[in-house]
Amino acid sequence: VRCMDIGIAVSKATKDAWINRTGIKEKNIEVIYNGIDLSKFNSNGFNKEILMKELGIEDRCKIIGVPARLHPMKGHKYLIQAALKIKSAAPDSKILLVGDGDLREELEKQVKTLNLEGTIKFLGHREDIIKLMHLFDIAVLPSVALEALPYVLIEAIACRKPVVASNFSGIPEVVEDGVTGILEPPGDSDKLAEAIIKLLKDEKLRNRMGEAGR
Secondary structure (H helix, E strand, C coil): CCCCCCEEEECCHHHHHHHHHHHCHHHHEEEEECCHHHHHHCCCCCHHHHHHHCCCCCCCCCCCCCEECCCHHCCCCHHEEEEEEHHCCCCEEEEEECCCCCCCHHHHHHHHCCCCCCEEEEEEECCHHHHHHCCEEEECCCCCCCCCCHHHHHHHHCCCCEEECCCCHHHCCCCCCCCCEECCCCCCCHHHHHHHHHCHHHHHHHHHHHHHHH
16 A cells, blocks of 8 residues: 555545555555446336335335444444434434345344334345435444445435445545434444434424535
8 A cells, every 4th residue: 555656535624534554655645535326326217105105114104224334333232222312313213224134133133022013124135225215214334343434325315315334434425414314422322312303393493404415
C-alpha cells in the first residue's frame, strides 16, 4: 500500500483508517463516493398492498426495515432489544430483517425470549430488496463495526426513506443527522428506540427527511 502512487477510498472514514493503519500519506488517497443510478429506485409500478399481503402484514402497520446480513457487526441485537420500547409505543409497527447469516439462530432465540415474534419478521435473503425498501417507513442500520460507506443506506435514501443509524464510521457521510435521518451512538438500544419512535409518530418528518435524502 505504501508503494502506490494513488489510492481510492469510498469515504473519508475509510481514508482515515488507511492513514492510521498503514502510515500512507494523506495526499496519496483520493475519496470518490459510490454512486447509483437513481432511475432504478423509482416507485413506478410498485404495489404496496400486494407485497404487504405476500408478507402477511396488515396495511395499517408501519414498517421498520433493516437491510443487512445477520452478522454481529450489524448490531441487530440492539434493535431487537429496542423493539420492546417500539412495540409499546407503536403496537402496529413491524420490523423486517432482510438478509441472512450465521447469526440468524441466535437472533431468533433473542426474539422468542423477548416475546417479539409478532413484531419482528426474518425475511432471509431476498432478490427484491428495492421493492422491499419502497415498503419501508423507516430504514435502520444499527451497525457497531466499521462501515466504509453503507450502500444499503444510499439505496434507501434513493427510495426516499428516512434513516435511523449509528453515528460513526462512514455512516455520517451518507446520512445527515436531523436532515435525512437520525444518527445515534452505536450499541445504544434506548437511543435507537427513541429515534425510531420519533419518526414513527411523525409522518411529516418522515416525508421531509425522505425527500431531503433523495
